[in-house]
Amino acid sequence: MTTSARAVRFDRYGDRDVLYVAEVPVPEPAPGEVLVAVRAAGINPGEAAIRKGLMRESFPGTLPSGQGSDLAGVVAALGEGVTGFQVGDEVLGYSWQRSSQATHVVVPATQLVPKPPALSWEQAGSLYVVGATAYAAVRAIDPKPGETVAVSAAAGGVGTLVVQLLVLRGARVLGIASPANDAWLTEHDVTPVHYGDGLAERLKEAGPVDAFIDLFGPEYVELAVALGVPADRIDTIISFEKAAEVGAKAEGSMAASTPEVLTEMADLVASGKVELPIAATYPLDRVADAFAELEQRHTRGKIVLLP
Template identity: 55%
Template sequence: MALAVQFDEYGDIDVLEVRDVPAPRPGRGEVLVRVEAAGINPGENAIRLGALHELFPASFPSGQGSDLAGRIEEVGPEVPTWSVGDEVIGWVDTRASHAELVVVPAEHLVRRDPVVPWEVGGALFVAGTTAHAAVEAVGAGPGDTVVVAGAAGGVGSLAVQLARRAGATVIGLASESNHDWLADHGVIGVAYGDGVAERIRAAAPGGVDAFIDTFGDGYVDLALGLGVATDRVDTVIDFAAAARTGVRTAGNAESARAEVLDDLAKLVAAGELDVPVAATFPLTEVRAAYRQLMLRRTRGKIVLLP
């Protein structure tokens, strides 16, 4: 038996339960991973609420979670690439990583460098691939000025760094308490709220070339009002605004590949990508973890430690 997060119906955070369930077994092309860390994400909250039922319907009881880092405990048939005891970073598409044990396709894993903390590895896949896709979608490069909304959040904190690595000048919209962190990463911090358009124009007198929205709440319209072309605006959250305006919606799905995850993990190991972890919670406190996440005020990621 092993602990796993499950829910039996759509609803608020209180529908989440931590249950003792039969330990899963790997099949052909799969391995069993004992999870050391698993990130949580706003999209999981939306799925649990039923807000994404048309796109991602749940069958009950439903598990939860994509991100993971851990040790391989058992190897299924036809898996020549991994061995018991290997330390890995990866993901599942089965909503199952918020658990002590999870079955993972072998091709969804990359090797964990020991210098990468467990909680960082366990938080990397969703936020990292989403940020990667967004930066690629807007074509950030040398000579560009790129604005990132939600610049201190799980996705935004990585997007600002990847855009800087691409050679762009980056303006990060975040609370003033995060401006020092942004400055330490070569990003110009600008406070959000009333007057934000004027503050962006003051910080970018030559204009804004691209805009990445990781927060929603009107930032697509702000980007277009700043004169950014629709094909250089990407939102990873405000799909209604994207449907209305024609801006891009590239995110996790566009970069959900092991080679992208491996590149990100190597950047972390080399000290070239900082993955801030705002808080960690034991698996049994999954409700508290999501309550903190939904305040939308954390710098970086919140991670479960089974």
């Protein structure tokens, strides 16, 4: 087996130019861990915020730092005591050590699940963060059949899954997005509502709104309150201070980071009941370009690195 790996690194906080790919030793799995040869690793907005140093108080780390949570690949080695996996198994899962954007990564066996054969590498390698976040947000507002739920950033990486999970629960979904996403939202039984001036009036006309999921920023939590949505029916995955201020929920990926949830989400995508759009793929060496596209904040679906 190869002894050399390649991994995304940054030595200081900053813009995308701080990112580089380093030659590193292949990590060895400790007891309870699995070494995975990575085939795909998704990228997420939170990683850009961490790299810029915007989250160093809530998510402290050490430099040089790796990057990435999402991963899918092939089991290359097993640490002592690992059962349930064999070398050669195809898996997907997540790292909490900012390490998945690499050719090889070690993770606890409890953070991996089998990859369904029908799931592409790109989908499997980008499912964890958006899948767990979407699952937690929908569960937090507990939609009932026939209720109307508004979703901000409805065509983004998390939003595309949120709106589909809501439809599966029988909710009527108002997807707040740009006009460019009208066709995709309509095809997935979501009513498009354009963001920008006059949004509150457009939502009132389409409402009344029973629950609200914010995937973008505090102004949407304020909007939900102004629309009369009860605080316990508002969930935000990003606006934590505003949520605390108004009494809204702030449940995201950490609330649903379990093998059971990941397996359920993988099966939904593999079966075709939920679509996980792949917006673009990049080789590991072009990680900065991948984040340049992501940070435009107009991507429908996921951007994925293919080590």
